[in-house]
Amino acid sequence: MSSIQAVAESYRLFNPRAYLQNNYVPPRADFTSDDSIMCWKLRRLHEACAKGEIKGRILVDIGSGPTIYQLLSAFEHFQETIMTDYLEVNRQELKMWLNNQPGAFDWSPYFEHVCKLEGKGEPWKDKQKRLQTRVSRVIPVDIHKSSPLGGELAPGSVDCLVSSFCLEACSPNLEAFQKALENVVTLLKPQGHFLWIGALEESYYLAGEARLSVVPVTEDIVKKALCTAKCVVREFSTYVIPPSMKVGVDDVTGIFFVWAQKNASK
Numbered sequence: 001m002s003s004i005q006a007v008a009e010s011y012r013l014f015n016p017r018a019y020l021q022n023n024y025v026p027p028r029a030d031f032t033s034d035d036s037i038m039c040w041k042l043r044r045l046h047e048a049c050a051k052g053e054i055k056g057r058i059l060v061d062i063g064s065g066p067t068i069y070q071l072l073s074a075f076e077h078f079q080e081t082i083m084t085d086y087l088e089v090n091r092q093e094l095k096m097w098l099n100n101q102p103g104a105f106d107w108s109p110y111f112e113h114v115c116k117l118e119g120k121g122e123p124w125k126d127k128q129k130r131l132q133t134r135v136s137r138v139i140p141v142d143i144h145k146s147s148p149l150g151g152e153l154a155p156g157s158v159d160c161l162v163s164s165f166c167l168e169a170c171s172p173n174l175e176a177f178q179k180a181l182e183n184v185v186t187l188l189k190p191q192g193h194f195l196w197i198g199a200l201e202e203s204y205y206l207a208g209e210a211r212l213s214v215v216p217v218t219e220d221i222v223k224k225a226l227c228t229a230k231c232v233v234r235e236f237s238t239y240v241i242p243p244s245m246k247v248g249v250d251d252v253t254g255i256f257f258v259w260a261q262k263n264a265s266k
């Protein structure tokens with residue numbers, strides 16, 4: 001079994017509900033302080049999108065997992081949003097929310113917070129409905145394939161990629177991490193945008209019975225990986241995880257946020 005096949009095998013036990021409980025309810029989903037992890041992530045995404053450069057026809061979220069928060073600002077600037085994940089259980093979790101099915105995860109605090117950031121006084125339910133109508137597809141993805149979405153989208157056809165905590169969490173080593181980045185970047189148009197959030201120096205995380213290995217990456221590794229993938233960094237920010245947020249579900253030390261653009265010529 002190859003190291004990539006071993007990663008795939010480890011994801012068989014991934015429990016979306018447990019993962020959501022570990023990371024997307026308090027204490028990690030704290031909206032009471034602007035300095036909290038989640039407020040920092042949502043603010044980074046909001047401020048990058050508010051500059052007005054990130055817009056177009058197609059937005060693709062690579063490795064959505066069971067979460068939608070990563071799209072709350074970017075989706076507004078695109079005609080169509082496509083969500084993706086490797087696991088059927090995660091795609092089912094997303095479809096439950098998209099279809100307002102009973103038992104779907106409650107993302108309302110996230111919508112309320114981003115509506116506050118946007119300062120237009122919009123009711124959060126209006127924004128929620130808009131996202132639910134803009135997501136056109138929830139499809140499989142494998143970042144270790146040269147065509148990560150299979151034949152679903154042509155290379156060079158995507159205006160913007162979003163990816164949150166995916167590449168480092170399913171790459172067995174830095175070589176695979178680099179190749180996966182290059183694979184997803186092939187989807188982008190030249191000058192296409194990439195909004196990328198990830199874990200710094202994380203080696204594992206828990207999701208129910210599953211204990212998933214993560215390739216530890218540093219700020220320098222991420223920056224060099226983007227350069228090798230022929231992307232220009234527009235913004236690179238990091239967040240240091242406070243001791244109070246080290247709750248035993250992983251060994252992450254920080255979070256990075258990147259706004260990058262694919263080189264015009266590549």
Ligand SMILES: Nc1ncnc2c1ncn2[C@@H]1O[C@@H](CSCCNC[C@@H]2Cc3ccc([N+](=O)[O-])cc3CN2)[C@@H](O)[C@H]1O
Pocket residue numbers: 008011023028037038063064065066085086087090141142143144164165166169170199202205241245250252
């Ligand atoms: N071959 C593949 N291609 C694409 N996606 C794949 C593949 N294999 C698995 N996947 C897909 O990748 C997975 C993405 S979930 C990744 C979780 N990342 C770790 C977690 C995240 C997190 C969140 C919040 C905070 N915090 O401090 O607030 C800290 C941390 C750090 N720990 C999962 O969706 C799987 O389905």
